[in-house]
Amino acid sequence: MAIQHPADRGGDGRGNFERLAEGTSRFTSSPAFFGLCLLLVAGAVAVHFAGLDLKWQVLAGDCMTAVTLFLLALLKNSELRAERAIQRKLDAIAAAILEAREGVPGKAHDDLRAAIRMEEET
Numbered sequence: 001m002a003i004q005h006p007a008d009r010g011g012d013g014r015g016n017f018e019r020l021a022e023g024t025s026r027f028t029s030s031p032a033f034f035g036l037c038l039l040l041v042a043g044a045v046a047v048h049f050a051g052l053d054l055k056w057q058v059l060a061g062d063c064m065t066a067v068t069l070f071l072l073a074l075l076k077n078s079e080l081r082a083e084r085a086i087q088r089k090l091d092a093i094a095a096a097i098l099e100a101r102e103g104v105p106g107k108a109h110d111d112l113r114a115a116i117r118m119e120e121e122t
Contacts, residue, residue: 025078
């Protein structure tokens with residue numbers, strides 16, 4: 001079974017995971033998320049320095065690991081979709097330039113117009 005690129009899955013519409021990944025990407029680039037991360041790290045360090053039971057130390061480490069893996073999956077999806085949108089735009093530009101050089105306008109100009117609007121859709 002071949003795994004499709006996230007930008008190619010499900011046609012033109014975005015699914016729930018894509019919307020979640022995009023929202024997460026916006027949130028993780030905010031100062032609020034940076035503050036949340038500082039609190040999470042400070043909490044984990046405090047648990048270790050407070051000399052709490054090993055169970056609490058393991059729980060703090062497990063929470064940080066789970067958040068890291070969750071963010072990795074969501075942010076990688078956003079990155080791949082953005083990468084694919086850029087590649088489609090570059091392909092459309094190259095095809096339009098080639099058609100303009102040959103003096104025969106065709107489908108590439110329509111593809112270029114559609115590619116320029118991609119950021120609204122992805």
